[in-house]
Amino acid sequence: MNMKFKARAFTLFLALTAASSAWANVDRMLRGQYIDMWSEEAVYQMVVHYIPASITLAQGIIESGDGNSKLARTANNHFGIKCHSDWQGGRVYHDDDSKGECFRQYEDAKQSFEDHSVFLKRSRYAKLFELKITDYEAWANGLKECGYATSPTYTQQLIKVIVENELYKYDEEGVKHIKKGTLPEGRTNTAPIAVISEKQSRKGRHNNDEPAVITLGRSRNVSVSNNKVKFTNAKEDETIAELANEMDVMPWQLKRYNDIDDSYRFSEGEVIYLQPKRKNGDEASHTVKKGESLRIISQLHGIKLKSLMKYNGLNADSPLSEGQELKLRKK
Numbered sequence: 001m002n003m004k005f006k007a008r009a010f011t012l013f014l015a016l017t018a019a020s021s022a023w024a025n026v027d028r029m030l031r032g033q034y035i036d037m038w039s040e041e042a043v044y045q046m047v048v049h050y051i052p053a054s055i056t057l058a059q060g061i062i063e064s065g066d067g068n069s070k071l072a073r074t075a076n077n078h079f080g081i082k083c084h085s086d087w088q089g090g091r092v093y094h095d096d097d098s099k100g101e102c103f104r105q106y107e108d109a110k111q112s113f114e115d116h117s118v119f120l121k122r123s124r125y126a127k128l129f130e131l132k133i134t135d136y137e138a139w140a141n142g143l144k145e146c147g148y149a150t151s152p153t154y155t156q157q158l159i160k161v162i163v164e165n166e167l168y169k170y171d172e173e174g175v176k177h178i179k180k181g182t183l184p185e186g187r188t189n190t191a192p193i194a195v196i197s198e199k200q201s202r203k204g205r206h207n208n209d210e211p212a213v214i215t216l217g218r219s220r221n222v223s224v225s226n227n228k229v230k231f232t233n234a235k236e237d238e239t240i241a242e243l244a245n246e247m248d249v250m251p252w253q254l255k256r257y258n259d260i261d262d263s264y265r266f267s268e269g270e271v272i273y274l275q276p277k278r279k280n281g282d283e284a285s286h287t288v289k290k291g292e293s294l295r296i297i298s299q300l301h302g303i304k305l306k307s308l309m310k311y312n313g314l315n316a317d318s319p320l321s322e323g324q325e326l327k328l329r330k331k
Contacts, residue, residue: 031165034066038078039170040184041113046174047183049117050129050275053170054136055143056113058161062154070094075105079116123252130276133178134171136162222247222274227282227302230274234266249274259295259305277304281328288324301328 038060042053063080064072071077075092083091083102090105106112120128125146131138140158151157162168177183222232234243240262244251255261257273266272281301294316298305309315311327
């Protein structure tokens with residue numbers, strides 16, 4: 001091979017390398033593009049599953065490298081969720097904590113966002129849903145505490161991404177949809193979404209209005225209590241599993257939100273909360289009636305049982321006397 005040919009070959013190699021590099025740069029998604037592409041999906045997930053849109057977006061950004069990771073590109077997996085024993089879908093294998101680990105593969109990236117939301121509804125992450133939906137800092141801390149990621153700086157990474165990119169504005173958008181019972185444009189109701197008028201959402205506890213009724217694409221209504229907590233009415237002898245399946249929630253949520261265990265059987269018309277009760281009740285105090293227990297009073301006023309016990313210095317099984325006054329709010 002003569003020197004002239006070598007020089008031409010090398011020049012061609014450099015040109016091809018430069019072209020390949022330029023194409024890679026064009027093909028690589030920028031953070032702003034990722035946010036524009038997936039913010040609506042994050043808001044949708046917030047309305048359906050009550051996970052802050054800012055948290056979903058920040059996790060997607062970090063876990064997928066703005067959508068540029070090999071896992072995101074080849075498997076539509078934006079959250080690095082591994083297969084686990086209960087996974088029945090597609091699989092791909094990548095080196096992570098160990099060599100050749102199994103990761104979930106999706107036909108569409110939207111499935112990855114949905115699966116991420118469902119994944120966070122495992123009992124391991126239950127305490128996250130006790131947090132305020134717009135408190136992204138608390139959620140970021142909670143995710144680390146629950147063991148979502150092994151990085152010691154995971155909380156700081158999430159908060160930094162949210163603040164630098166103003167992702168909290170999507171939480172505000174999600175809250176507006178939740179109050180109005182609407183979905184982001186172009187999305188359909190594929191899960192039980194609250195449908196409550198703006199007028200009803202403004203009423204809240206004011207005056208003495210009847211609880212607002214929410215319409216679901218299902219056979220039973222969901223209402224909003226005077227303490228602004230969603231609930232439905234149970235059927236006679238219905239099981240936790242049956243109600244959870246109909247309302248598309250997890251059994252652990254019903255148990256946790258209503259202070260019940262696996263053996264509990266509902267009575268006809270019983271109020272069953274679909275969200276965590278509040279730290280304070282809808283009234284300042286309650287006068288105990290004959291036969292009432294702390295749990296009954298907790299359900300009546302939409303106040304957490306542990307808050308009710310704390311405010312009154314009582315245990316869950318403390319006997320109550322008819323006419324006894326109980327505090328429902330922290331002074």
